[in-house]
Amino acid sequence: MAKPETELSGLCDEPGGASSHDIQDGILEPDDPLFKKKCRRLDARGAMYRVGHRSWWKEELPSEEEYQTARANLDRAGWAVDYIISHCCPTTVQDELSGGFYRADALTDFLEEVAQRCRFKYQFFGHYHTNRVIREKYVLLYEQIIRSKE
DSSP states (O other): OOOSOEEETTEEEOOOOOOOSSOTTOEEOTTOTTHHHHHHHHHHTTOOOEEBTTTBOGGGSOOHHHHHHHHHHHHHTTTBOSEEEOSSOOHHHHHHHHTTOSOOOHHHHHHHHHHHHOBOSEEEEOTTSSOEEETTTEEEOSSOOOOOOO
């Protein structure tokens, strides 16, 4: 289980991970006798799929226990932190960012709960492979490195 809260010079971050947004066409298993044939067929039509244990793992999303631990840690912090550092972002931010292309999942919904309940300066995330600031406090980082002022 990942450590859900980390102090970084007095800063607090939350659990990361994310659902793969490119699995609409399935998850192939490499030990399937038809694996290569399926890959060729999917590649030919530009399908969005992943390969189990190579480019997709069931553990990509936190467990319910990890969500509960994060909530307990936020309870102890009074639901107030300086920064939230995660792999993806809250559902409403994801919808705004992608125009509704990406589907909500348990993690984006959890991060939505955190965004609604928690007081924070910024949330930093990177799942979507671009650099952009959304609503002034949601900072999407991909090919950027930033320094904390604190």
